[in-house]
Each structure stands twice: as structure tokens, then as C-alpha cells.
Amino acid sequence: MRFDSVPMPTAVQARPRDSRGYPVPAITPWEGAEPQFALTDYGRSADCARGRLCSVCNELMPRGPVWRVVGGTESAAIAEALEAGRPYRNLAPTMEGPGHRACMLYASMVCPYLARPNARRGRTADGESELTSHLVRGTARGGRGAVVGFADYEFAITATQVLFRFLDVVEFLPHADADEHLGDLEAELARRQPR
Template identity: 75%
Template structure:
């Protein structure tokens, strides 16, 4: 699905755009006037953590559940826990910050790496130093089922060179093979007004 056809939360619509028109997430660094989508900016991510802001749109996250997009390994682990009727707990920290439900549904649909299992991170993106931290291994296919996942809360730690998050208390699990499957859910979420809509 073409990204310009995906309903956009208003906070995302207010973000700067790249030359193609893609909105640039709040934690994405810029180099020479160009957004580096495959990287995470340490300072921007720290600001979002400290001020409880969405890592996609940069706006405030109200107290309560937060969402993130997960890859196939964590998606499979969550599915297994739910199938076995046991709580899901992952104590391993991640550099991927939380966001609004609508923003994460949108990000899952628009980001090529998140949206399709055969998509690959752009190879050759330079890893940053103190301020630019690689978000994932470039050139690796995502594979498997991804998911948009809600958690009751999160913890974070800001270190000298990275910002780490840990998510607690699973509240929602929306797996996908292709993130286009979330279109109806995104439209419904925007209609409920959990975040403002933009141009839809």
C-alpha cells in the first residue's frame, strides 16, 4: 500500500518530511539535511524517554498503555505465551521506544522494513558515534510475523551512548504478516480520537 494512502495521525502529519514525503519520526537523526531512518538519535530518544513522548510523533504519551512494533522473534514469543496461557515477560532491554497506538499502527504500515517480512534494512548506513546509534543490523531481512503490541507501562535507562527501554504487562497483541492488515484497526483508532487525525 502506498504510504500516502495510509491514514495519518495528526501528530505524525506535523513532522518534517524527507524528499519523498515520508514523515520523519521524532527519534530519527539528520545528517547533511537528510533523515537517517535506519539510525536512532541518542539525544532525541533520551528526550522522548525523559519527557514521556511518543518516539514517532514526539507528542506527550498520557499515563496508561503504550505501544511498540516488534519483530518476528518477539512476536513468536508473545504468541507462544498467549497460546500456553502464561504471562509474557521480556526483561531484555530494547532501543525501540514507545508510542501512541495510532502512531505505531501507522509506523508499522508505512516503514518498509516493518511492513513486509521480505523487506531489508538499508545496507551501508553508517553507524553513529556517541549521538547516533544503529537501530538494527542493516541488510537483514525482517522475516516472519511482526506485531503491534501494547504494554501497560515501560521503564527506561539513559546511558552515555544509548537509551534502553523495557516493556511491562502485555495488554494487546496485533500480529501481522503484512502490516496492511492493520488498515481497518488504524482507521478505527483514528475515528476513536485517541490522537488527532490529519487530512483523513
């Protein structure tokens, strides 16, 4: 599915666009007039964490569940825990911030790396970090990804990174191809529309 045929949340529609028309997430750094999609801006990520702002649209997330998109390894770990009736908590922090359900469903569908198991990273993540050492240009997402809802999140802001941990899975939407989320996204957008 082409990115421009995926229904877009209203708040995402207001985001700046790149030269192809892709909306630029709130935490994406810019180099001149070009967004650097595979990277995370430290200051913007810290602002989102402190202000409980969605990392995609930059608007307030109300108290309650938050969502994020996970890759194959974490998706498999969550699925295994849920199938065994065990709670799941990502004890290892991540640099990927939370967002609204609609924003994360949308991001899972339009980001080529998140959307398909055979998609490959376009660039290597910045820095020499244990958290990003696996994010190397050409690495495939692999496995089944997922959009996951969590009861809440914790964060820490260090001198060089913003780190997140997510608490208590409340929704697990796995996918091989994120186009599988089209119905969920359409229903979420309809639910959020003022009546």
C-alpha cells in the same frame, strides 16, 4: 499499499518530511537535510523517554498503555507466551521507544522494513552493541511482526544508549503484512477525533 495512501495521525502530519514525503519520526537523526531512518538519535530518544513522549510524533503519551512495533522473533515469543497463558516481559532491553497506538499502527504500515516479512534493512545500525549486532544491512524482518500494547515501560539512559523494557502485554496485533492493520488504524483515528 503506498505510504501516501495510509491514513496519517494528526500529530504525524505535523512532522518534518524527507524528500519523498515520508514523515520523519521524532527519534530519527538527521545528516544535513536528510533523515537517517534506520538509526536512532540518542538525545531525542532520551528526551522522549524522560518526557513520556511518543517516539514517532513527539507528543505526550498519557498515563496508561504504550505501543511498539516488534519484529518476527519477538512477535513469536509474545505469541507463544500468550498461547501458553504465561505473562510476557522483554527482559532484554531494546533501543526502540514506545508511542501512541495510532502512531505505531501507522509506522508499522509505512516503514518498509516493519511492514513486510521479506523487506530488508537499508543500512546497518550504528555502534558495536549486543542490542544492535543483528541490525545489519540486508537483513530481512522475517516472520510475523506485530503492534503490541504494553501496560507501561521502564527506561535507562546510559552514556551511549537509551534502553527500554516493556511491562505486561495488553494488546497483541500480529501481522504478516502490516496492511492488515488498516481497519485498526482507521478505527483508532476515528476514535481520537474530537466530536
